Amino acid sequence: MSEEQGREDRHNTRMQRKKAVVDEKIAAAQVERGVLVINTGNGKGKSSSAFGVVARAIGHGMKVAVIQFVKGRSDTGEEDFYRRVAEWMPGSVSWHVSGEGFTWETQDSSRDAAAARAAWELARNYLADPGIGLVVLDEFTYAFKYGWLDVAPVLAALAGRPPMQHVIITGRGAPEALIAAADTVTDMTLIKHAFKAGVKAMPGLEW
Amino acid sequence: MSEEQGREDRHNTRMQRKKAVVDEKIAAAQVERGVLVINTGNGKGKSSSAFGVVARAIGHGMKVAVIQFVKGRSDTGEEDFYRRVAEWMPGSVSWHVSGEGFTWETQDSSRDAAAARAAWELARNYLADPGIGLVVLDEFTYAFKYGWLDVAPVLAALAGRPPMQHVIITGRGAPEALIAAADTVTDMTLIKHAFKAGVKAMPGLEW
Incomplete structure (x- = not known):
């Protein structure tokens, strides 16, 4: 041999x-059931992973709702793309953006809190709708960090959602109670980042 | 007060x-330039993050090429979705799948190696094409783990690519030399996973 x-x-x-x-x-x-996913940590890929799963879910004919709790900018590629998908395949994806930026941009905590609570009311409706297969709560963790929302009613709404519905929550510093309730949790751990080496946040990659 | x-x-x-x-x-x-991203680690979100960036890049009018080095299954939501996008917006995204599954499925290492080398030849063409804004090399790290490809010619092709082109490489156990060459590296760290709790890989979430 x-x-x-x-x-x-x-x-x-x-x-x-x-x-x-x-x-x-x-x-x-x-076991077949809806899964609660949390993407947290300081590295890249928390939101983009959720947006990739949106593609995956639509590919399987599921209806998707995305609620962005923090609006970083008004011209993101993902929003533009999925709004076009929604025109092309009506009902496939509903895209909502709350607020006006990270709280250090707006510098007005009561306005931020009101925007987050309004976005949460919208999210609750989707979390009660068995026709929605995937709900993405993007940058949702900041609502707890800044005290805009209490964790308990959020946990109750998540626990009471339709049994086959998947939920993805993104953002740094996810509260422990949310992590405990989740099925799949990933910490996107920063090893290195082009931004720290002086590279601008590039369109089509970072936003 | x-x-x-x-x-x-x-x-x-x-x-x-x-x-x-x-x-x-x-x-x-x-600095504005193409960024080399690596998504590695044992947690979720490595490939789905790349597929989210595909949405983002198309949203900015960029052309995208995806080469999947390991074909886990033939009916993924992401492939179905983006193939439909390619029909709807011709030229927006080219989707290629190499091989026939993880190597423990095929149980034929020389066939796996030949498939990986053919996929790499395809990838090299995109890495030489300034018309392509984003190249995704999905599950590419296994090509090094199983010795299907050498790192040196891959590093040379990456270094010589068009200056504004972004590349995302995904997969567990990225080689050190690749990490050293990358601009942005994230370790998707597993905190917990529904699969370990007995939940099946769910369509629209995991594939």
Whole structure:
């Protein structure tokens, strides 16, 4: 037997064992229900991951609602794109933007709080609608950080949502009670960031 | 002055200081160029974040190429969605899928290697095309893990790409040399995952 053939055989044996382990795990996971996802941490990808799942959900014919709790700017590529998708496939995605920027931009905490509470009322309606397969609450964690919303009624609305509905919450510093209630939690951990090396936030990548 | 007014004034003073710091950082980051992004780690959101940036880039009128180096399944929502987008907006996105599944599924390492090398040849063409604003190399890291590709020629192609082109590489265990070459790196760190609690990979959320 050649050396290469031996290496390949060993690889294939390892992969057979791996396949058995993976197949067993897949067989063990058979519950079908809506999943509560949280994307938190200081790294990139929290919101963009949610916007990628929006594409995925629409691809499966699901209806999606996105509520952005913090409006960073008025000309994001994702908003423009999905508003066009909504014209092209009516009812596929409803896109809402609340507020007027990060709170250090507006410098008016009572106006921020009122905007966040209005956005939450909108979110509650979607969280009560079994026709909506995915609800994205983008930058929602700031509503707790700045005290605009209490966690308890939010947890109650999430727990009472339609059983097959998925929810994705994004933002830094997710409250512990929200993490405890979630099914899937990822901490987007910053390893490095182009911005710190002097690169501007680039259109089509960062916004 | 009421207690509430005092609290609000303190909040606003804090936010004014924060705005000054943020504004200064934004003023310092003025370089405009293509960014090399890596989404790695064991948590969720590596690929979906890239697919969200695809939406963002198309929203800004950029042309996008996606090369998936590992085909997990043939019926993903993201592929279906973006193929429909490509029909609707011709030229907006080119979607390619290589291979036939994770290597423990195919159990044939030489066929996997050949598929990965063919996908890389395709990727190289996009990495030489200044008309393409964003190239996504999805699950690309496995090509190095399994020895299908060498890192050196990949680094050379990335370094020689058009200066305004963004590239996103996803997958677990990104090689150190790739991380060193990247501008923005995020480790999607697993905090918890519904799958481990017995929930099936759900359509519209996980695929």
